[in-house]
Amino acid sequence: MALHLFNTLTQRVDDFTPSDGHTVRMYTCGPTVYNYAHIGNLRTFTFQDLLRRWLRSHGWQLDHVMNITDVEDKIIRNAAAEGKTIFEYTDGYTKAFLEDAARLRLERPERIAKATDHIREMAGLIGQLSAKGYTYTSDGSVYYRISNFPGYGKLSHSDFGGIRPGARVDVDEYEKDDARDFVLWKAAKSGEPSWDTCVGNGRPGWHIECSAMAMKYLGETLDIHAGGIDLVFPHHENEIAQSEAVTGKPFARFWVHSEHLFVESKKMSKSAGNFYTLRELEAMGHAPETIRYLLLSVPYRQKLNFTMDGLKAAATSIARLRGFALRLKTDRLGDGRDEAMTSRTAEARKAFDAALDDDLNSAAALGAIFEYVRDANSALDAAAFLSGNATEALALLDRFDSVFDVLRPTSEGGLSDAEIEKRIAERTQAKKARDFERADSIRAALLETGVILEDTKDGVRWKRK
């Protein structure tokens, strides 16, 4: 089955296949490290992780580059306010971002590229643009002249010809020839970091780093370029203008953009008090995989309403899936396999794959899994589920978890398995002696430490909360 992806460039769902048939060359816009990542940033990166994993499940290799923007206005301002160099300032947030990503089980891209490590490449690209007549200089800064690039606007599907009534124009940028022109290289200012390069002393504009780093590592035409929806304009539009003016080739075949999220039905903002970082949510007692589940449960092109109720529902949903997995491993099943169940499992897998192939429809994929879980639980109750079926069911759950990755609990310490087994044995003795009071108090004590007991016909089953 073919993977279909919505391409912002064509405004259609198109069949995706890597251009060389086996390796997907993907570039994603990573964080600007001037603060901790908030839950909205993390939605974008969690979606990109889903995309990565699903591409791999098609058997393709990945060559994925993510940038870290570590030089930019806010960074310079904040670092100065704290009396730090930009490097001292961004190091901590870069590290924090990588930690958050790991907590959320985001696979590490094949390459993480920092802007400040690629100043030379950026300057080189600007030099090429100048040689081809796409730039002009004003007060020592270098600007891109968009009127020289006929394709400008093709990604955001905007017509930039003529007057734009109502559009707000930054009045500070009076030195530009046209309001749409953007800066490639900013002339050095005292008190700001700067680099001495072939295009002068200064620092790069925002957009040039992605063009330079993407082409350096992945070539002139990427298979996929992804980012948040807000980057379509101007960031990605400008990347296209920079890259294609130099190469004359399409910069990326597929442009994939994820929607933003709301928190408690409101736009996230610091003043609204609904601006969450992963650390804050974890401190409130939410497991990282619960957050991951909620972020993945709504298809990426839909706005996602991130709520505390939603987190609670996500945690319960995960518990249901874990309960099913545990049951598959602990129920005593008859030998062989039930053919009807075997084909039901195959059907579920097909539905799961088809949903993700359909532009990463994660909600439909979850639907396929839960429908299956109900059917399988019924069959288990009815003893119409044999050991061979359990093997197949666990394989399906593995496939599910190879992309969703929520079944493994984040370990938090607590009692060892042996200690838990010992308490359970004590409780079983008490039950045999019909000392239910003691049995119940052992169960309650274990629950206090986060261990849940379930009595089944096949004995006691336990799990960590």
Place this chain on the structure above:
RNA sequence: GGCGCGGUAGCCAAGUGGUAAGGCCAAGGUCUGCAAAACCUUUAUUCGUCGGUUCGAUUCCGACCCGCGCCUCCA
């Protein structure tokens, strides 16, 4: 003003020209020493509103209402 997105049960949410997946929550039941888990039943004659096309529309078209995004830094 320009361009674009969304409005499906209490909440989240999929979906299709042929009569509404799934999850959470809630109520009742089966099972159980009690729980828990699991299962069963109930929960939208209806998909923002009003028209149109059609044998038939939630799904297509039009108008309108509501919420939101981008056009300026932004995941």
